[in-house]
Each structure stands twice: as C-alpha cells, then as structure tokens.
Amino acid sequence: MLSRGEACMAELKVRQIESSVVAALKARAKRRGVSLEEEVRSTLSASTVSRRKAFARRAAALRRATGSKPGRRSLDSARVIRRERDASG
16 A cells, blocks of 8 residues: 555566667666666656646736636637637648
C-alpha cells in the first residue's frame, strides 16, 4: 500500500527506436553524468510537464480573449473559435 505522497512507478519497454535517437540520448546522459535510463525518464517527464504548461497557458489566453472565467461559459465564443481555426490553417 502506498503512503501519502508516494507515487506508483510503472515500467515501460520501448522497442524499435532509431539508433540515432539512442545515440543522442546516450551522449546527453553522458554529458549530464547520468544513466541512459535516467536521461530517458527525465526527458519523458519534461515533455509531459511542458505540454501541460503549454495547455494551461493556451487555456488562460482563450479565457482572457473571451472575457471568461474558469467554469463559466462565455456567451459568444464563436469569434474566438473562428480566429483560432483560421490561424491553424
């Protein structure tokens, strides 16, 4: 049983990674003085955190653009949706 604040750790096996990717990860791990496993773990963690932060920034920008507050529906979001759609191509 996990105590409060203790995370459950999982194992992951990734196959068919390009040798150039593995070489780059090994080189980066060596420069940082960590194992390849630690380098992969930190890279995956950083990627996840980065994506969450980017989503949070984008959501906040959309709320500012619509004059909305979290949990409250804006009356006219069509203008913002159109602008986002047009910007995306």
